[in-house]
Amino acid sequence: MVGQTAGVKPFEHIEVPHIELRSSRISKLLDVLFRNGLLICALSILAIMALFFYELASRSQLTIAKFGLHFFVGNTWDPVSGDFGALPFIYGTLVSSFVALVLAVPLAVGVAVFVTELCPRSLRGIISFTVELLAAIPSVIYGLWGIFVLAPLLRTYVEPWLAKALGWTGLFDGPAYGIGMLAAAVILAIMIVPIIASITREVLVAVPQNQREAVLALGATRWEMVRMAVLRNARAGIMGGIILGLGRAIGETMAVTMVIGNRPEISKSLLAPGYTMASVIANEFSEASDDLYLSALVEIGLALLIVTVIVNACARLLVWSITRGRGGQAHA
Amino acid sequence: MPNLNRPVSSFRKLSNLAFIGSAILASVVVLAPLVAIFGYLVMKGVGSLNLAFLMHLPKPVGEDGGGMANAIVGSLMILGLGSVLGVPLGIGAGIYMAEFGHGRLVTLVRFTADVLNGVPSIVVGISAYALVVLPQHHFSAFSGGVALGIMMIPTIARTTEEMLLMVPNTIREAALGLGIPQWRTTLQVTLRTASKGVITGAMLAFARVAGETAPLLFTAFGNQFWNLNPNQPTAALPLQIFSYAISPFDEWHRQAWAGALILILLIVIAVSAVRVVTSRGTMANNA
Amino acid sequence: MGVGIEVNNLNAWFGKAQVLNEVNMKIGPNAVTAVIGPSGCGKSTYVRCLNRMHETNPDARLTGSVKVGEMEIYAPGTDAVDVRRRIGMVFQKPNPFPTMSIYDNVAAGLRLNGFTRRAELDAAVESSLRMAALWEEVRDVLKKKSGASLSGGQQQRLCIARALAVQPELLLMDEPASALDPISTGKIEELIFQLKTKYTVVIVTHNMQQAARVADYTGFFLMGKLIEFDKTEKIFTTPSDKRTEDYITGRFG
Ligand SMILES: Nc1ncnc2c1ncn2[C@@H]1O[C@H](COP(=O)(O)OP(=O)(O)OP(=O)(O)O)[C@@H](O)[C@H]1O
Ligand SMILES: [Mg+2]
Numbered sequence: 001m002v003g004q005t006a007g008v009k010p011f012e013h014i015e016v017p018h019i020e021l022r023s024s025r026i027s028k029l030l031d032v033l034f035r036n037g038l039l040i041c042a043l044s045i046l047a048i049m050a051l052f053f054y055e056l057a058s059r060s061q062l063t064i065a066k067f068g069l070h071f072f073v074g075n076t077w078d079p080v081s082g083d084f085g086a087l088p089f090i091y092g093t094l095v096s097s098f099v100a101l102v103l104a105v106p107l108a109v110g111v112a113v114f115v116t117e118l119c120p121r122s123l124r125g126i127i128s129f130t131v132e133l134l135a136a137i138p139s140v141i142y143g144l145w146g147i148f149v150l151a152p153l154l155r156t157y158v159e160p161w162l163a164k165a166l167g168w169t170g171l172f173d174g175p176a177y178g179i180g181m182l183a184a185a186v187i188l189a190i191m192i193v194p195i196i197a198s199i200t201r202e203v204l205v206a207v208p209q210n211q212r213e214a215v216l217a218l219g220a221t222r223w224e225m226v227r228m229a230v231l232r233n234a235r236a237g238i239m240g241g242i243i244l245g246l247g248r249a250i251g252e253t254m255a256v257t258m259v260i261g262n263r264p265e266i267s268k269s270l271l272a273p274g275y276t277m278a279s280v281i282a283n284e285f286s287e288a289s290d291d292l293y294l295s296a297l298v299e300i301g302l303a304l305l306i307v308t309v310i311v312n313a314c315a316r317l318l319v320w321s322i323t324r325g326r327g328g329q330a331h332a
Numbered sequence: 333m334p335n336l337n338r339p340v341s342s343f344r345k346l347s348n349l350a351f352i353g354s355a356i357l358a359s360v361v362v363l364a365p366l367v368a369i370f371g372y373l374v375m376k377g378v379g380s381l382n383l384a385f386l387m388h389l390p391k392p393v394g395e396d397g398g399g400m401a402n403a404i405v406g407s408l409m410i411l412g413l414g415s416v417l418g419v420p421l422g423i424g425a426g427i428y429m430a431e432f433g434h435g436r437l438v439t440l441v442r443f444t445a446d447v448l449n450g451v452p453s454i455v456v457g458i459s460a461y462a463l464v465v466l467p468q469h470h471f472s473a474f475s476g477g478v479a480l481g482i483m484m485i486p487t488i489a490r491t492t493e494e495m496l497l498m499v500p501n502t503i504r505e506a507a508l509g510l511g512i513p514q515w516r517t518t519l520q521v522t523l524r525t526a527s528k529g530v531i532t533g534a535m536l537a538f539a540r541v542a543g544e545t546a547p548l549l550f551t552a553f554g555n556q557f558w559n560l561n562p563n564q565p566t567a568a569l570p571l572q573i574f575s576y577a578i579s580p581f582d583e584w585h586r587q588a589w590a591g592a593l594i595l596i597l598l599i600v601i602a603v604s605a606v607r608v609v610t611s612r613g614t615m616a617n618n619a
Numbered sequence: 620m621g622v623g624i625e626v627n628n629l630n631a632w633f634g635k636a637q638v639l640n641e642v643n644m645k646i647g648p649n650a651v652t653a654v655i656g657p658s659g660c661g662k663s664t665y666v667r668c669l670n671r672m673h674e675t676n677p678d679a680r681l682t683g684s685v686k687v688g689e690m691e692i693y694a695p696g697t698d699a700v701d702v703r704r705r706i707g708m709v710f711q712k713p714n715p716f717p718t719m720s721i722y723d724n725v726a727a728g729l730r731l732n733g734f735t736r737r738a739e740l741d742a743a744v745e746s747s748l749r750m751a752a753l754w755e756e757v758r759d760v761l762k763k764k765s766g767a768s769l770s771g772g773q774q775q776r777l778c779i780a781r782a783l784a785v786q787p788e789l790l791l792m793d794e795p796a797s798a799l800d801p802i803s804t805g806k807i808e809e810l811i812f813q814l815k816t817k818y819t820v821v822i823v824t825h826n827m828q829q830a831a832r833v834a835d836y837t838g839f840f841l842m843g844k845l846i847e848f849d850k851t852e853k854i855f856t857t858p859s860d861k862r863t864e865d866y867i868t869g870r871f872g
Contacts, residue, residue, distance in 0.1 A: 027513040028513075030513060030515050031513055031514045031515050033515075034514065034515035034518070035432065035514070035515075037424065038424050038425070038427050038428035038431075038432070039428055039432075040424075041420070041421050041422075041423075041424025041425040041427075041428060041489075042424070042425040042428040042429060042437075042438070042441045042489075043441075044421050044425065044485065045425055045441050045444050045445050045448060045485060045486060045489060046440070046441060046444055048448060048482055048485065049444050049447070049448055051459060051463070052451065052455065052456075052459050055458070055459050055462040055463060056455070056458060056459065056462075059462055106358065107358045107361055107362050108362070109358075110354060110355050110357070110358025110359065110362075111355075111358050111359045111362045113355050114355040114356060114358065114359045115359075117355075118352060118355055118356075119359075120677075121677060127359060127363070129607070130363055130366055131362065131363075132603070133366060133600065133603070134362075134365070134366050136539060136540070136599055136600070136603050137369060137543070137596065137599075138542070138543020138544070138545070138570060138595060138596075138599070139543070139545065139546075140543065140545040140570045140573050140574050140577075140592070140595075141369070141373070141543070141573070141592045141595065141596060142369075143574070143577065144573060144577045144588055144589070144592050145368070145369050145372060145373075147577055147578070148372075148376075148577075148585065149368065149372055190365045193362050197362070208714070210710060210712060210714035211714060211716065212675075213672065213675070213708075213710060213714070214710070214714045214715075214716065214778070214781075215716075215727070216672065216675060216703060217670065217672060217703055217707070217708035217710075217782070218703065218704065218727060218728035218731060218781070218782070218785060219340075219700050219701065219702075219703040219704025219705070219728065219731065219732070219785065220700065220703075220731050221340070221344055221345065221347075221348035221700050222348055222351065222352065223347055223348040223350075223351035223352070224344070224348070224731055226351065228716070228727065228731075229716070232716070232718050232719075233716075233717065233718055235718075244450065247450045248450065250452070251450070251451070251452025251453070251454070251455070252452070253452065253453060253454040253545075253546040254545045254546055254570075254574060258574070258577060258578060278452055278454045278546070281454050281458065282454055282546055282549055285457075285458070285461075285549065285550050286549065286550045286553070297458075298458060298462075301454065301455050301458045304452055304454070304455055305451060305452075305455045308450055308451055308452055308455075309447055309450075309451065311450070312446070312447045312449075312450035312451075313443070313447050315450075316443065316446045316447060339698070339701055340698055340700050340701050340704070341733060344700075344731075344733075
């Protein structure tokens, strides 16, 4: 108020220290340097991706020129005579990943639904932590466990039983080695469950609570609520998680190499040994003596890169559109 | 109009029970392998774990005893080299995405980082081979470090970005409003506020690549002897576990289990420490 | 036909916090009852206790008895799913199913109950949408448009139609118009007026003019207690409790 200002002393008695402000030109320069330094870091991510493509494409020119598309349909792999066809590896990768998905998807969705919709809050933390731990186990340890625990288990109990019960389908034919396509698929399934489960959980949580209440208020059971309000709204995101899991299965190397048997043959039976694209690179790359052999392996790597980039791009787009774009409102 | 006055059908009740039953069953089946893997690791690993294992070099086939001392040290060396490359680049890229995060370029970088995360590690191995080993004409710890460092970048970049985005804008504005230049604001105010999360992200990325084997197969390559020269082929714990596991010798199998136990302990300790420090569970506190 | 409601000694908690305290209320059939009171006094919790939605919250607890028509909804043998089928609910924020067409939204409850015959569903969907005064606006896009593509007011009427399709005996509405513009609000109020001929309605509202316009009875809640429950006219003209009067005059100015 006006009347009071008269009595207030000015700041005379306070000593203001003299500060030398840094020249704004220097600080501007630092800002520009800082920004560009960060830009280089960010661009390094693009550079790495470009480099992957460049290195793999340029070092597989020999086989690309010599075999063309035949490389992907030929099924002889004979380094000695220089004849390279990658079909057995492509087949092994596709079949092991597909069977792994068939095993993993119901389990992963089941555990995610259990954690978000059913389980008591006290259990929630424990289960999620355990699933996170599964994701943190290195693949070489999965492989070790696969060789010495899973394979004998499959050989003595599971495979004889499968051969007896389902042998007529041709899918479970022949001797039970333990090591083989089935073992690879089981290990892969265990490895991709955490990926699918955690993405599924994320999209389930993003489904608004009012959707659940709407269904419950109509007189729905728990299952009907999950089916109509939760899974239905989250299906695009779950699909994203599944595709992400597929990408991981396709590229997984060590665990598969250790249990699949590493034989470049196409066999209908899941009990038979097989070979995958990643495994053949892991096993033969450092032994590849001549340029053509090396080029063949690098070309398999290039195919692997292209496929996983496409798969991951699709998955990311799906998951992004759900978790940030629309807050759980899926497509109509 | 249809008549609705009838009780909930037993079919609906049964399907509900079947649903709850299968969800519980799925959870048990998912958790079982974890118990089995840890159980076997401890059972088989503890027996072969002793001071010699941690202190000695591998013995030739047929001789008992020996250890993986060189592989443990080698792993740490390769991981150190990888971190020197991956941590600064990853954090830098994360800061750029969070603080200058508008426009197409940033969206592209973010997307590429996510896709890069899904590129198989064996492909990273080939690239590091082509990039470092071929020009140098020999395997080396350095090339292994390059492979692991490249794998760390996208993970660290994305977690750093996420952590920085959680820092409220008012904090940035307060600092900028005081006339503090952008670079100082970002490093000393924003990044510092988010430091716990950023460190967590870096440690998780570290834990993730610590167990990687495939990218080291034709970069670090492995070595049965001591080597502290980053320009020489170097042993690594995961490589050693791999080659012992696929060998035909019982003694080596035992050592593989012991090595796996050491490796998993390192990783679990890192992951749990991070979880305790940040006490911000991912699966737990939502919903 | 609507049913009466009898609430006896109802207490409700979230964790340790008691939100409803010894509530008793008796409502006749085919009446509209408004529930009013300041924010946080327990209005939503109260109506959610009337169809067993309260217990869907893991922290929730409750004692007392609620009788809707002949049904003791908290009796040991009573199935919550059945209770909720018989009691419709409309929420504050419209919540149509975004992945379903308008038709499927309305038919959802019937399908749950095992009705799949085309003709039956068609008839029920049409009559429910007509009752919700939405039929004329959506009849041409029934199966083409998703529930989420409608305007806010239309979405809320869609949700009302969805609740009506399963022929509830009692309709609970938790601030059904609070997120809507005045025109949509008017439509919903008109609708409540008409629903009264067939249903018993309990409506939570923040808007006292609205309570005065649509309700036959009004209950005033304060800090979890039912302070006064009487004919709307009486509550708004000569309330017997000082607190009711303060609240009402404070709002009416
Ligand atoms: N999910 C919940 N968990 C814990 N406490 C809750 C929960 N929902 C409501 N409460 C508490 O219960 C009390 C009553 O809440 P309620 O939602 O019934 O109030 P209301 O009268 O509907 O308020 P409004 O008019 O704002 O909608 C409040 O104190 C609130 O904090
Ligand atoms: Mg409310």
